Amino acid sequence: MISNFRQLQVLELMVVSPSSTHQALLSSITSTELQKIIFHVSRLGRWHDPATKLEEWAPIDTQLCQAVDRLRTTGYNRTLAVRLERIGNDIEGDCFSKILPIFREKGVVTVTVNPGLLHSSTRRSTLQGAGGPQTGKQETG
Amino acid sequence: MRNLPQDQVECFSALCNLHSLTLFDIIIERIGGEGFRTCFSAFRDTLTSLTLQTFVVSFSAFVTLVDYFPNIRILQLRSFTPEPDADPVPNLSRPLRGRVNVSGVDTDGHLNFFDQFARLELEYEEVVIDSPSHLIGANHLKHALQLSVTTAKTLRLAGRLPCE
Numbered sequence: 001m002i003s004n005f006r007q008l009q010v011l012e013l014m015v016v017s018p019s020s021t022h023q024a025l026l027s028s029i030t031s032t033e034l035q036k037i038i039f040h041v042s043r044l045g046r047w048h049d050p051a052t053k054l055e056e057w058a059p060i061d062t063q064l065c066q067a068v069d070r071l072r073t074t075g076y077n078r079t080l081a082v083r084l085e086r087i088g089n090d091i092e093g094d095c096f097s098k099i100l101p102i103f104r105e106k107g108v109v110t111v112t113v114n115p116g117l118l119h120s121s122t123r124r125s126t127l128q129g130a131g132g133p134q135t136g137k138q139e140t141g
Numbered sequence: 142m143r144n145l146p147q148d149q150v151e152c153f154s155a156l157c158n159l160h161s162l163t164l165f166d167i168i169i170e171r172i173g174g175e176g177f178r179t180c181f182s183a184f185r186d187t188l189t190s191l192t193l194q195t196f197v198v199s200f201s202a203f204v205t206l207v208d209y210f211p212n213i214r215i216l217q218l219r220s221f222t223p224e225p226d227a228d229p230v231p232n233l234s235r236p237l238r239g240r241v242n243v244s245g246v247d248t249d250g251h252l253n254f255f256d257q258f259a260r261l262e263l264e265y266e267e268v269v270i271d272s273p274s275h276l277i278g279a280n281h282l283k284h285a286l287q288l289s290v291t292t293a294k295t296l297r298l299a300g301r302l303p304c305e
Contacts, residue, residue, distance in 0.1 A: 001282075002286060004291070005290050005293055011295075012295070012297040013298050014301060014302070016301055021303055025298075
């Protein structure tokens with residue numbers, strides 16, 4: 001899907017629930033310039049069950065690891081940073097510290113909170129900002 | 142717009158240092174090349190951000206409009222309606238650079254628009270594909286992901302993505 005984006009440095013994705021399209025996007029990364037992937041995680045997802053959440057994100061974890069491994073074979077020597085930006089305060093925070101357990105051994109995962117992103121108009125303007133806002137507290141995973 | 146009263150045209154001519162312009166709810170064909178000069182010449186060189194929102198346009202008119210402003214760095218296309226083209230598509234006088242933001246695309250006409258857009262000389266560093274109110278269609282996403290593939294450093298998919 002994005003295999004031709006060979007200069008790509010930053011990939012930002014909106015996530016309600018991780019889907020096969022997210023997996024397809026990650027599996028098609030070829031850019032050895034890639035520095036950061038940002039997931040804007042919407043509170044509209046079903047976050048009531050942490051175990052389910054971890055299970056839903058497992059394929060993303062796998063794809064991220066495979067992406068790094070694949071890029072390494074083409075000369076990629078960066079440490080890929082993944083940022084999980086929580087949209088809204090009502091998402092169970094503990095989930096985020098446990099998401100992507102395998103990738104954390106290969107890259108860096110940070111979690112940011114953006115409580116202000118409650119309305120689409122705000123969301124739009126924020127997502128248009130460079131790299132998104134840092135309006136909430138930041139946790140490192 | 143080409144039928145604007147003279148006093149309104151003079152208002153446009155006073156905007157000699159304008160950087161950002163939003164055209165809302167407009168049929169671009171009705172402006173025409175002469176209309177561009179009448180309304181936009183005062184800020185042709187200073188404009189860096191152009192937003193077209195809820196607009197109707199053929200691809201040739203779109204190219205004529207964006208090419209009229211030589212220094213656009215931000216182009217935002219929101220909820221537009223592509224129209225069949227009666228005119229040949231003009232060549233760009235220079236590559237389009239900066240950021241392109243496309244949102245609210247969900248018709249078959251948009252697919253062809255993306256295909257034509259991708260064939261232009263694009264050197265965008267940032268590509269944003271948004272869909273504030275509904276899922277981005279899988280086919281639309283595929284076609285939109287043709288834009289500026291060789292130069293884009295940042296890709297933002299700021300809407301809900303479909304399942305494959």
